[in-house]
Amino acid sequence: MRTVSSYGVEIRKQNIPARQTMEIYRQAVGYLTEIYAQVWEELRKIPETKKRFNTAEHMVHMTKKNTARFDFDLRFPKMPSYLRRSAIQHALGSVSSYETRLGQWKETGVLSGRPKLTCRNHAMPVFYRDVMYREGAEGKDEAYLKLYDGHDWKWFRVYLKRTDMEYLPRNWKGKKTSAPALEKRHRRYFLRFSCTEEVTLTKTPVKEQIICSVDLGINTDAVCTIMRSDGTVLGRRFIDHPSEKDRMYRTLGRIRRFQREHGSAQTQGRWAYTKRLNTELGKKTAGAIIRYAEENHADVIVFEYLEMQGKISGKKKQKLHLWRKRDIQRRCEHQAHRKEMRISRICAWNTSRLAYDGSGAVTRDRENHSLCTFQTGKRYNCDLSASYNIGARYFIRELLKPLPATERSLLEAKVPPVKRRTSCVYADLRKLHSEMELLKAA
Known part of the structure; x- marks a missing residue:
């Protein structure tokens, strides 16, 4: 598997013409985008990417054997060849993307939402080694x-x-x-x-795997559980950053008061600062999850498939809007692959609603939403119970998937809850493992 990582090195000396370089490059990209939009009917007839690029370059660059059709060299004299080619490639990509989106829009027949060709985009110059x-x-x-x-x-x-x-x-x-x-x-x-x-991702058999099941939350950033296929829990950790969240909520309160007194016209800077704090919180949460999984030699990190659609309402709607659940999973996926760990996702239905011991639905505390009461009267952390259920659902799915139909039906008859994945809990994994051991011994 191929992974691509990037890292930004800060330039300390700021009194260099970096702004002028970015401006001239973006002007070149914008000028080329306008040109290629005009002659796209001619360029689209060339199927090969390399020939299309050479034709596009000959249109704007003058050589001894080629006369350019456009005055790009006069507008941008002495531009390095590698930078010119990078701008040509960027402009061709922008026009090609615009034409594709325009064709899809015409097929739908919708009058609104016509795509626009953006010439002045945020293109960044690439500095090729030795020449730049x-x-x-x-x-x-x-x-x-x-x-x-x-x-x-x-x-x-x-x-x-x-x-x-x-x-x-x-x-x-x-x-x-x-x-x-x-x-x-x-x-x-x-x-x-x-x-x-x-990188080569781990190929450990399911019965020998150690997983890290993660329940992402709002009150607690993440609850991790290290688990084996037989249901043995090797470790638990609550990941929370209260000081970072307190700082972010304090800035949200300042924005709220400022908007109440002065309106929302001058809050862009405050919102940008709040978004940076929220992004940093997501980075710290993802890093803590990966470190804990690596410490316990986990083969797989299991998340819930979180898909929130529709309008969010209620007193916690702002917290839900700021919840960077997908960004945390994306960062964890990239870092886990670099460390040869796999990522898996399970259905999120009823993971928090059902108790891990199989006693049924839980009752959340109104004052402390992280705690709940089981139907047996037991008080427990709701996020920790959910992390048990997340790991159990992963193992139930992976253990049953490779079995023959007859053997799977026999196990589902002995442990009926595993037929419906959205109602599986940790107790069902323990029962399933016991029945599989009995079936193996027989």
Whole structure:
């Protein structure tokens, strides 16, 4: 399996013409996008990607043997060839995507929602090695970039953040990184490096697997349970970041008061800061899940398939809107694959509603929503019970899937709840394992 990772190295020296370089590159992309939109009927007839690209380049670039149809070289003189080709590729992709979306829109017959061709997009220049990017001396946190100073393309020395330069060789040692791309985030400039790795995911048999079942929540960020196929629980952990959430909710309160007094016209900066806090909370939660799974040598990380559709209402609708459940799972999936762990998802219906001991539906506490009461009178943490059920559903599915139909029917007759996956709980896994052992012994 191939995974692609990226890391942004912050540029410390800011008095370099990075803004002018980004502007001239985006102007070139916008100009090329307008050109290729005009001649797309001619370009779309060329099926081969390489020939289409060469034809598009000949339209705008003058050589001894080629006369360009458009004045791109006059508008953007001395632009490095690699940067010009990157802009051509980006413009061709934008026009091709627009034409595809326009064709799909016409087929639907809907009058509203016509796609638009965006010429001034947020394209980022790529600095190819040796011709636009050179590494500094060994042991020094510096590099050399070819930038546009408003008149000409010149080499500039840039200083890079030391902690970032220490991270790359420590975590990507022996891996080939791609050419860096310049990007701007929060008024700072970064060099974004990408690395492609070939990883082999674990192929441990189901009966020998150790899984980490994760219940993502709002009150508690995540509850993890380490479990074996027979239902043995090897470990439990509650992952929560109360100080980070308190800081975010405090900023939300400030926004609420500001909007009440002054309206919502000047709250963009406050909302941007809140979103950054929320993103950082998701990163910390995903990192903590991966570290715990790695500490316990988990083969698979199991999540719920969380799909929330329709309008969200109620007093907790803002918390639900800010809940980065998909982003956490996406980050965990990428990091887990790098560590050769697999990711699996199960149906989320009734995982929190049903008690793990098979006693039936639980009653949530009104004051503390994380606690619940079983029908037997037992008080328990609802998220922990849900994490048991998540792991049990994964094992029930994986244990029954490869069995012959006759053997599976026999086990389903002895343990009826496993027929319907949305009602399976942890107690059903224990019963299923016992019946499988008896059937094996017989």
